[in-house]
Each structure stands twice: as C-alpha cells, then as structure tokens.
Amino acid sequence: MLEIIAPENLAYAKSKVLTDAPMHYCPGCSHGTVHKILAEVIEDLDIQDKTVGITPVGCAVLLYSYLDIDWVEAAHGRAPAVATGIKRTNPGLHVLAYQGDGDLAAIGTGEIIHACNRGENISVIFINNGIYGMTGGQMAPTTLIGMKTATTPQGRQVDINGYPFKVSEIIALLPGASYVTRQAVHTPAAVRQAKKALKKAIEKAYAGKGTSFVEVVATCSSGWKLSPTEANRWMAENMLPFYPLGDLKDS
Amino acid sequence: MKGNEVIAEAAVRCGCDAYFGYPITPQSEVMETLMALRPWETTGMVVLQAESEVASINMVYGAASTGKRAMTSSSSPGISLMAETLSYLAGAELPCLVVNVSRGGPGLGTIQPSQADYFMATKGGGHGDFHLIVLAPSSVQEMHDFVSLAFDLAFKYRNPAMILADGVIGQMMEKVELRDQRPRRAREEALKDVGSWATTGKAGRARNIVTSLDLDPARHEKFNQKLQAKYAEIREKEVRYEELLCGDAEYLIAAYGISARIGQKAVELLRAEGVKVGLFRPITLFPFPAKQLAARAGQLKGILCVELSAGQMIEDVLLAVGNTLPVAHFGRNGGIIHSPNEVVEAMRELRVKNGLYYTWTGFA
Ligand SMILES: Cc1ncc(C[n+]2csc(CCOP(=O)(O)OP(=O)(O)O)c2C)c(N)n1
Numbered sequence: 001m002l003e004i005i006a007p008e009n010l011a012y013a014k015s016k017v018l019t020d021a022p023m024h025y026c027p028g029c030s031h032g033t034v035h036k037i038l039a040e041v042i043e044d045l046d047i048q049d050k051t052v053g054i055t056p057v058g059c060a061v062l063l064y065s066y067l068d069i070d071w072v073e074a075a076h077g078r079a080p081a082v083a084t085g086i087k088r089t090n091p092g093l094h095v096l097a098y099q100g101d102g103d104l105a106a107i108g109t110g111e112i113i114h115a116c117n118r119g120e121n122i123s124v125i126f127i128n129n130g131i132y133g134m135t136g137g138q139m140a141p142t143t144l145i146g147m148k149t150a151t152t153p154q155g156r157q158v159d160i161n162g163y164p165f166k167v168s169e170i171i172a173l174l175p176g177a178s179y180v181t182r183q184a185v186h187t188p189a190a191v192r193q194a195k196k197a198l199k200k201a202i203e204k205a206y207a208g209k210g211t212s213f214v215e216v217v218a219t220c221s222s223g224w225k226l227s228p229t230e231a232n233r234w235m236a237e238n239m240l241p242f243y244p245l246g247d248l249k250d251s
Numbered sequence: 252m253k254g255n256e257v258i259a260e261a262a263v264r265c266g267c268d269a270y271f272g273y274p275i276t277p278q279s280e281v282m283e284t285l286m287a288l289r290p291w292e293t294t295g296m297v298v299l300q301a302e303s304e305v306a307s308i309n310m311v312y313g314a315a316s317t318g319k320r321a322m323t324s325s326s327s328p329g330i331s332l333m334a335e336t337l338s339y340l341a342g343a344e345l346p347c348l349v350v351n352v353s354r355g356g357p358g359l360g361t362i363q364p365s366q367a368d369y370f371m372a373t374k375g376g377g378h379g380d381f382h383l384i385v386l387a388p389s390s391v392q393e394m395h396d397f398v399s400l401a402f403d404l405a406f407k408y409r410n411p412a413m414i415l416a417d418g419v420i421g422q423m424m425e426k427v428e429l430r431d432q433r434p435r436r437a438r439e440e441a442l443k444d445v446g447s448w449a450t451t452g453k454a455g456r457a458r459n460i461v462t463s464l465d466l467d468p469a470r471h472e473k474f475n476q477k478l479q480a481k482y483a484e485i486r487e488k489e490v491r492y493e494e495l496l497c498g499d500a501e502y503l504i505a506a507y508g509i510s511a512r513i514g515q516k517a518v519e520l521l522r523a524e525g526v527k528v529g530l531f532r533p534i535t536l537f538p539f540p541a542k543q544l545a546a547r548a549g550q551l552k553g554i555l556c557v558e559l560s561a562g563q564m565i566e567d568v569l570l571a572v573g574n575t576l577p578v579a580h581f582g583r584n585g586g587i588i589h590s591p592n593e594v595v596e597a598m599r600e601l602r603v604k605n606g607l608y609y610t611w612t613g614f615a
C-alpha cells in the first residue's frame with residue numbers, strides 16, 4: 001500500500017511557498033483558495049526570493065503567516081500606496097497588493113485609483129466578497145441591492161446606500177492599468193482560470209506594462225450566513241450576473 | 252537659501268532614497284525644489300507627487316519597509332492626515348523622516364507660521380503608546396543639518412523622526428553651508444544594516460515581515476515594553492539643547508525654533524538693562540531636555556516660555572521643574588509673531604496680561 005506513495009505517483013503536492021501554519025479562515029472561505037493558487041503561481045514563476053507582498057486590513061491580514069515570502073502589513077486601504085513606495089524604490093522586486101472590497105473599494109478608493117492611473121508596475125489582487133468579513137459582516141461598497149448585512153438588516157437599499165460599486169469596470173478605464181480581469185474560485189475550472197490570470201498579471205506588471213488588477217468574486221459564508229456549498233451557489237446565481245467573469249482589459 | 256529649499260538640497264546630499272509628498276503652504280518649495288534638482292538623474296533618488304498626504308506617508312512606509320531612506324514633508328493639516336501611518340511606522344519600527352513646516356490651526360487655520368503642533372509632534376500624533384524623535388531647527392543651517400541627523404537617528408533606533416519647523420524657518424532666507432554629496436547606500440551596504448528586518452525579497456535568508464499587528468496579549472505587552480525601553484534609551488542618549496548666558500541667569504526664556512531666535516534678541520535687550528536672563532533652547536523636543544532644564548531650577552526666579560501657541564511646550568517645562576518656581580507662558584497665535592520687545596515686556600511682568608500670557612506657580 002505504502003509503495004504507491006512515491007514521487008512519480010504524486011498527483012498533487014502542497015506548494016513549497018505555502019507555510020505549514022493552519023489557516024484561520026472559515027470553512028469554504030475564498031481567501032484560502034486564492035492564497036493557495038497565489039503560492040503555486042509564485043512557485044511556478046520561481047519568484048519566491050524576489051517578491052514582496054502587502055497584506056490588507058481585513059480577514060486576509062494574516063496572509064503573511066501563510067505564504068513564505070517577505071510581507072508588509074499596510075494600514076486599512078493603503079496597500080497600493082505602500083506597494084508604490086516599495087516598487088518605486090526597488091524596481092527589481094515583484095510587488096503584490098492583496099486587498100478586500102472594504103479595504104480597496106471603500107476606505108482605499110483614492111489609493112487604488114491613483115496607483116492604477118499612474119500605472120505602477122504592481123499586481124493587485126482584489127477579493128470581492130460583497131461584505132466586510134473581518135468586522136462581522138457589514139455592508140461593503142460591493143454589496144448587492146437587497147443583500148442583508150449587519151448594517152443593512154432590511155437589505156441594501158439604493159435610496160439609503162446607493163449602488164453596488166463595479167470597481168474593475170472603473171479601473172479598466174484607467175490608461176495605467178494594463179491587465180484587468182474578473183475571476184472566481186468557486187469551481188475547479190474557475191480556480192484553474194484564476195490561476196492563469198494571476199500568473200499573467202504578475203508577469204505583465206514585472207515586465208513594466210503597468211498595473212495588473214485581478215478581481216476575484218468571492219464567498220464569505222460566515223458573513224452571508226450560508227454553508228460553504230450554499231455560498232458558492234448563491235454567489236454563482238447572484239454575484240456573477242452583476243459581476244460577470246472574464247478579462248475587462250488586456251493591453 | 253530658503254529653509255524649504257535647503258530641506259530638498261540636504262535630502263539629496265545626504266543620500267536620501269525617496270521623497271513622497273503633497274503640496275501645502277508653507278512648504279511646497281520642498282517638492283518643487285526636488286523636482287527642479289532632478290535627483291533621479293544623479294543619485295537615483297525617487298521623487299513622487301502623491302495624491303494625498305495619506306498616500307505620501309504610506310509610500311514612505313512602503314519604501315522604509317525595504318530599508319530605504321524615505322521622507323515626506325507637509326504642514327499641519329497634512330500631518331494630521333498622516334497620523335494613522337505615523338503610528339504604524341512606530342509600531343512596525345520603521346525609520347523615516349517627516350518634516351512639518353507648521354502653520355496655524357485648528358482646522359484650516361492660517362497659512363502663517365505657528366508652533367501649535369508641539370503636542371501632535373511630541374505626545375503622539377497618532378494612536379497608541381509611541382513617540383517620534385523630534386528635532387526643532389531654529390535656523391536655515393539647522394534645517395540642512397537636521398535632515399541627515401534625523402535619518403541617522405531614525406535608523407539607529409528604527410523609529411520615525413520628525414523635523415518640526417515653522418513657516419518662518421521654512422520661508423526665511425539665510426546663508427547655509429551645504430554638505431558634500433553622500434552617495435545613496437548601495438544595496439549590499441544597506442543590507443548589513445537593515446537585512447534582519449527589511450522586506451527586500453527573502454533570497455538567502457528566512458522571510459522578513461513588517462507589521463505592527465500582534466494579537467497575542469502577552470507578546471504584545473512585551474513589545475510595548477520594548478518600545479518604551481527604546482524611548483528611555485533615546486531620552487538618555489539623544490537629548491540636544493542649547494544654553495545662552497545661562498550661567499549666572501536668574502531668569503530663563505525657554506523657547507525653540509523661531510521663538511528661540513526672538514528669545515535670543517530679547518535676552519540681549521534684557522541683559523542691556525541689567526536683567527540676569529538666559530535662553531534655554533530645546534533642540535530635541537522628544538526627547539525633551541528635562542534633566543538639563545531641571546538642573547538650572549535651583550538658581551532661577553522664574554522661567555518664561557515663549558511659543559507661537561497657546562502654551563504647549565510649557566507643559567514639558569512644568570514637568571521638568573515641577574512647582575519649584577514661577578513658570579509663565581507668553582504666546583501669540585493666528586500667525587502673529589512676537590516681537591522681541593513684547594517678550595521683554597512679558598519677562599518684566601511674568602504675569603497675566605490681556606489673556607495673552609498667564610502665570611503658573613504650580614499646584615496650590
Ligand atoms: C482605519 C480603520 N478603520 C476601520 C477598521 C476596521 N476594519 C477592519 S477590517 C474592515 C473591513 C474589511 O473588509 P474587507 O476589506 O471587505 O475584507 P474581508 O474581511 O471581507 O476580506 C474594517 C472596517 C480598521 N482596522 N482601520
């Protein structure tokens with residue numbers, strides 16, 4: 001029985017860029033899946049030694065515990081400015097900013113817009129789960145109309161809360177952003193696709209083409225108060241029609 | 252040269268790696284001068300106009316986390332915006348330089364000079380238990396000299412440093428001796444100093460993480476104790492101050508920055524009248540020269556604090572000398588600068604007048 005555990009029979013191995021620290025995410029949370037494919041992409045591109053990541057304030061704040069690269073923890077929303085400071089003074093580094101939708105699309109709107117507009121040669125990974133996961137499920141700018149959250153207990157209403165924010169569409173308008181794509185990780189096919197997008201994003205930014213922006217439409221089973229499977233289904237049925245997947249820009 | 256221009260010259264010449272800033276009066280000449288100098292073509296220094304002070308200081312945070320000598324400059328309202336990240340810088344133990352050419356507040360206040368940011372600079376200016384190392388120049392030459400001094404102290408203690416100037420020093424023209432060009436630190440040389448913590452890519456070592464987060468209470472308390480030990484060491488070793496005619500003085504004028512220049516003139520005028528008065532000028536506002544001032548208390552009949560504020564440094568003077576002698580404040584606000592004669596008058600009276608100054612004789 002044990003003989004079959006041999007390198008030539010290995011179908012899957014944990015990326016060496018992932019640490020052994022157990023992830024703190026809720027079951028089914030998209031953050032963990034994105035971390036895993038990000039680790040694999042870093043390994044595939046062989047850039048572990050020349051990559052600096054920036055973690056957000058949000059559920060992914062402890063991302064620095066899970067990927068074995070250098071990390072800088074930014075203030076809430078400021079990762080694109082921190083990334084700018086790193087990349088401008090260290091052009092030889094791969095610089096990755098990882099942000100949630102509260103972090104990037106609310107408090108940090110100014111920083112992301114201007115970093116993309118300047119065409120900073122960085123990659124931004126934007127986890128759009130339509131909610132503030134970390135602080136207990138409050139409304140995010142990306143929360144869908146009618147969606148119940150801790151601060152929209154009757155559901156998001158346009159007259160009170162305005163409209164859900166389509167960030168990638170706006171980023172795609174900026175000349176400094178060269179690659180803008182919207183991905184998801186709710187099915188194996190989507191995961192494969194998202195991994196490809198991440199790889200391309202990192203390569204393009206490093207080649208000096210401008211900012212790469214990868215949105216990942218994500219689940220937050222705890223915030224949405226759904227089981228992991230229900231959350232995946234709910235996301236496909238409700239989030240994806242409003243946030244359609246695919247490349248928005250590839251120049 | 253103008254004080255603000257000298258900050259820019261000094262930054263390039265001391266091998267600064269990066270400047271990030273956002274325009275605000277009365278210090279916009281700092282970035283304008285840098286843009287005209289084009290140091291990216293000579294030393295390789297990065298100069299970037301950011302979209303806000305929030306972005307500027309976070310760019311500084313990013314560059315500093317890779318061990319670079321990074322700086323920004325602004326004036327009071329802009330420094331208020333930086334408060335959160337100043338705290339992050341202190342919490343992540345990152346060295347950098349922030350220049351505040353301060354103006355009058357509160358609010359949009361005035362673009363005229365002020366020293367009303369003393370509390371913000373020395374008592375926090377952000378959340379949590381932390382201090383900046385604060386240097387207060389009172390001449391254009393010191394604007395120049397303190398740029399490299401601030402970077403050296405910041406890196407020595409891995410702590411953000413601030414030059415707290417005022418609109419007068421920023422706009423004032425004086426002769427200045429510029430230092431020779433020091434090259435920016437080469438990567439290998441820098442890594443010897445910062446390699447144990449800087450996030451430069453983990454080649455050849457375990458990864459580095461720059462963060463101020465620690466959710467473990469015991470560990471985080473230890474970290475806070477370590478920070479306090481660092482501040483205690485800074486208090487012990489890095490106090491800088493200047494005394495003028497203090498030897499036989501019965502009265503002191505305590506003042507920093509532009510107020511010290513006016514205080515100096517007032518001392519001359521008072522000495523001509525036969526008043527035994529000296530000038531005590533804190534150069535480091537944190538660490539405040541408390542012991543050094545207290546050492547003078549025994550010979551004194553009173554201290555007059557002269558500030559362009561409603562009375563901020565006076566609190567540190569009172570902490571230093573306690574209720575052993577009368578301590579008075581004479582301040583102007585709104586961008587109005589005291590004349591030496593007004594200071595002379597205030598020293599003569601050392602008492603309340605027109606609400607402009609008050610006398611504190613300790614806790615009754
Ligand atoms: C300046 C500041 N304001 C507010 C907070 C509180 N806070 C922490 S995380 C967060 C929202 C995170 O939501 P999101 O970016 O969507 O990340 P998620 O947890 O959903 O992945 C907020 C408001 C903070 N830490 N700092």
Ligand code: SF4
Nearest residue numbers: 026029059133220221
């Ligand atoms: S709260 Fe939401 S985003 Fe945070 S770990 Fe749980 S599922 Fe993930």
Ligand SMILES: [Mg+2]
Nearest residue numbers: 100101131133
């Ligand atoms: Mg979110």
